[in-house]
Amino acid sequence: MLSRLAKLSSTTLALLAFVLAAGVMISVAYGAALVIESRTQKVVTTRLTEAGITWITVATDGLQVRLTGTAPREADRFRAVNMVGALIDTSRIRDGLDVTPASAIEAPKFSVEMLRTEDEVQLSGLIPENPGEGGLTEAALSEAAAALAQGTELPDMLETADYPAPEAWNEALAFGLQALERLELSKVSVTADRVEVKAITDSAEEKRRLETELRGLAPAKVQLVLDISAPRPVITPFTLRFVRDAEGARFDSCSADTDRARSQILRTAATAGVEGSSVCQVGLGTPTPRWAEAVGLGIRAVTELGSGSITFSDADVTLLAGSDVPQATFDKVVGELETGLPDVFSLTSTLEKKATATQGPAEFTATLSETGRVELRGRLTDEMQRQAVDAFARSAFSGAQVLTATRLDETLPDGWPVRVLAGLKALSEVEHGKLLVRADLVEVTGVTGSTATRGRITQILSDELGQGQTFRVNVRYDEALDPLAALPTPEECAADVNTVIARTKITFTPASAEIATTARPVLDELAAILSNCPPMQMEIGGHTDSQGSEGGNQALSQARAEAVLLALQGRRVDVSGMTALGYGETQPIAENQTESGREANRRIEFVLQGVPQAAEVPASGEAQTAAPEAAVADAAPAEAIATQTPVAAAPAENAGPVATAGGPDFSADTSPSVAPTEKTIAPKPRPEGLKAEE
Numbered sequence: 001m002l003s004r005l006a007k008l009s010s011t012t013l014a015l016l017a018f019v020l021a022a023g024v025m026i027s028v029a030y031g032a033a034l035v036i037e038s039r040t041q042k043v044v045t046t047r048l049t050e051a052g053i054t055w056i057t058v059a060t061d062g063l064q065v066r067l068t069g070t071a072p073r074e075a076d077r078f079r080a081v082n083m084v085g086a087l088i089d090t091s092r093i094r095d096g097l098d099v100t101p102a103s104a105i106e107a108p109k110f111s112v113e114m115l116r117t118e119d120e121v122q123l124s125g126l127i128p129e130n131p132g133e134g135g136l137t138e139a140a141l142s143e144a145a146a147a148l149a150q151g152t153e154l155p156d157m158l159e160t161a162d163y164p165a166p167e168a169w170n171e172a173l174a175f176g177l178q179a180l181e182r183l184e185l186s187k188v189s190v191t192a193d194r195v196e197v198k199a200i201t202d203s204a205e206e207k208r209r210l211e212t213e214l215r216g217l218a219p220a221k222v223q224l225v226l227d228i229s230a231p232r233p234v235i236t237p238f239t240l241r242f243v244r245d246a247e248g249a250r251f252d253s254c255s256a257d258t259d260r261a262r263s264q265i266l267r268t269a270a271t272a273g274v275e276g277s278s279v280c281q282v283g284l285g286t287p288t289p290r291w292a293e294a295v296g297l298g299i300r301a302v303t304e305l306g307s308g309s310i311t312f313s314d315a316d317v318t319l320l321a322g323s324d325v326p327q328a329t330f331d332k333v334v335g336e337l338e339t340g341l342p343d344v345f346s347l348t349s350t351l352e353k354k355a356t357a358t359q360g361p362a363e364f365t366a367t368l369s370e371t372g373r374v375e376l377r378g379r380l381t382d383e384m385q386r387q388a389v390d391a392f393a394r395s396a397f398s399g400a401q402v403l404t405a406t407r408l409d410e411t412l413p414d415g416w417p418v419r420v421l422a423g424l425k426a427l428s429e430v431e432h433g434k435l436l437v438r439a440d441l442v443e444v445t446g447v448t449g450s451t452a453t454r455g456r457i458t459q460i461l462s463d464e465l466g467q468g469q470t471f472r473v474n475v476r477y478d479e480a481l482d483p484l485a486a487l488p489t490p491e492e493c494a495a496d497v498n499t500v501i502a503r504t505k506i507t508f509t510p511a512s513a514e515i516a517t518t519a520r521p522v523l524d525e526l527a528a529i530l531s532n533c534p535p536m537q538m539e540i541g542g543h544t545d546s547q548g549s550e551g552g553n554q555a556l557s558q559a560r561a562e563a564v565l566l567a568l569q570g571r572r573v574d575v576s577g578m579t580a581l582g583y584g585e586t587q588p589i590a591e592n593q594t595e596s597g598r599e600a601n602r603r604i605e606f607v608l609q610g611v612p613q614a615a616e617v618p619a620s621g622e623a624q625t626a627a628p629e630a631a632v633a634d635a636a637p638a639e640a641i642a643t644q645t646p647v648a649a650a651p652a653e654n655a656g657p658v659a660t661a662g663g664p665d666f667s668a669d670t671s672p673s674v675a676p677t678e679k680t681i682a683p684k685p686r687p688e689g690l691k692a693e694e
Helices: 002-050 074-085 138-148 169-182 204-217 259-271 291-305 327-340 383-396 416-427 453-465 490-503 517-531 550-570 595-601 629-634
Strands: 056-061 064-071 093-099 111-116 121-128 157-161 185-190 194-200 223-229 239-245 248-253 308-313 316-321 346-351 363-368 373-380 401-408 432-438 441-448 471-477 538-543 578-584 603-612 642-649
Touching: 002 056, 002 064, 002 074, 064 074, 074 093, 111 138, 111 169, 121 138, 121 169, 138 157, 138 169, 169 185, 169 194, 169 204, 204 223, 239 291, 239 453, 248 453, 259 291, 291 308, 291 316, 291 327, 308 453, 316 327, 327 346, 363 416, 373 383, 373 416, 383 401, 383 416, 416 432, 416 441, 416 453, 441 453, 453 471, 490 517, 490 603, 517 550, 538 550, 550 578, 550 603
Parallel strands: 064 093, 121 157, 194 223, 316 346, 373 401, 441 471, 538 578
Antiparallel strands: 056 064, 111 121, 111 185, 185 194, 239 248, 239 308, 308 316, 363 373, 363 432, 432 441, 538 603, 603 642
16 A cells, blocks of 8 residues: 555656646746747837838737838838848748828929010910810910010920819919010919019009009909019100290200209209199110209200200200390300300200291191091192101001191202101190191190100100201190099008098907908998009008917907908909908007007008109209219119008007108199290201210
8 A cells, every 4th residue: 555655656746747847848938939029029129210110010929020000102111021021030020011092193283484575485384285165275375475476486395284274274374375465575474373473664654554454354263463663764865855935934855864863953943943843754865974964054044044945855955045035145155054064965056036037838737636537738749758648647646537638849948758757756646736847847736645745745856857956845734635644543542541540440359350340331431442443452461469379369360351351352342452461469569568559559451562662852942053973973863662661550459540652753744734835946066976975
């Protein structure tokens, strides 16, 4: 019995020892596996992190390494798997990676730039290959541009893409082409929702007309950005004519090379007795930087004579003294003027005789009626001149009915054809009037709707007839014929807005962008004013006080400015040139520590943009002194600077007074009539070698 127990104990002990050994081995193996898994996961994760791959999750299961996550691209997934395969055996990798689905290819941004100069048109950009119904294809656009370039072969810089045209693309492109047709020197940039026009025009009147026309043509869904400038024109010949007679002192034509020279000339004229504002165009082409000095001497010479006229045509100067001027006074004035004028000028002077010769019977007349009918009567030299005059009249008075009822006279004086054609060219500048041509006189009378017409007629006759010839200009300005006279200027509109906002402010519901019911009358009044104004660039700016967060104030001011813009649009105001912009608390006009200051800072401002500041002209009573040549030549012109002028800034909640820029304006002459002026002078040759300075 004891032996059996001993034997059983040995077997049991052996079995127990085996089980214990197996358990120890399993524990060791399991621990080793955990260590391997942890180390493998750490090594792989560290390597991926160093490579900047953070979108993979690494998990280990025994000797297997599972990779899960979403790769941005298939190439990124492939790179990550290869990187892990360099660390462990690839058979251990279990690839569970996904790839982000490829997004649809976006359509390209279509745009066209159209550049037009005097002799060519250039197109560049990307347009739809199939623009759809009513759209311009590449061939149609190129053909239209070639027509503007007068058949010149255009460089092919247009590309096409087979994508549908964006909304409003066809309307924007068609409008851009319309703008290009109207602007000879321009650059038009077209996108689906925006057309930007940069151009140069000949005059401020032309600039204003084109801006009004383009804003009226712009599609409703297209934002129009205009940058049209009117640089100083080239004046040829550079002409000035000052007259003093029984009707008083005045300019028939006035030109200056700088704003400073214009101020100097007008100041001298005011001292000489010229009343009111006068048109004096600033332009390029003066024969000398001492132009203003010479003109000042001429004006003072006519003033000392008491009656007469002086005409500057480039470097040719013609002085005509009235018949009532004593010979001694005439000799004294002419001598001083010849000595004082800069060397570049050539003076011809004549004292009109009291007893004038009886006018000969030979004359030519042309009448331009209010209905546009032109009647040519009187004498011409031969049949060839008759045909030339008839053809010239039909060209100069385009669309008019021309009646030629002239007789031929071979005894007419030399230069008769030139005098007739020059007179017809001058007559074509007026709305209606009459031309009289005699052997010793060319006279143009009539009515015009432009304040610049009288100056242009003076330039034409002075240039075409030549130095020493007699002509009269009797042209009256009629505001009723001026298409722009009845249209208020942006500054005048701003002044009206100023009056309304200064009287009543726009209010909002507290802490919101909802316009208060009590503010509807003031918005109606503003809409009535703006509806009668020309299109203009204006910014509606919203401002708040400093209470609340900066971001909240910014959002509130933007919302309120947009609410005002939408309210005006809902009242049928043309808001194509208006923008809404919120400034939040960044532009206070008063202290925010007091309630009154905060009330002032909570406001809406209307800002008139792109208004040039007028150059200041000295008072008419100031004495005129001739500037030394160096001072005139070296002085910088007082250029007008385009600015953004605040139009309204009310120190009350969301409303404000309008502030506008002002200054003397010599762009319009509304004098009711212009008395006839005359000059009769014998020609005097210019010294040889004399050349106008650039």
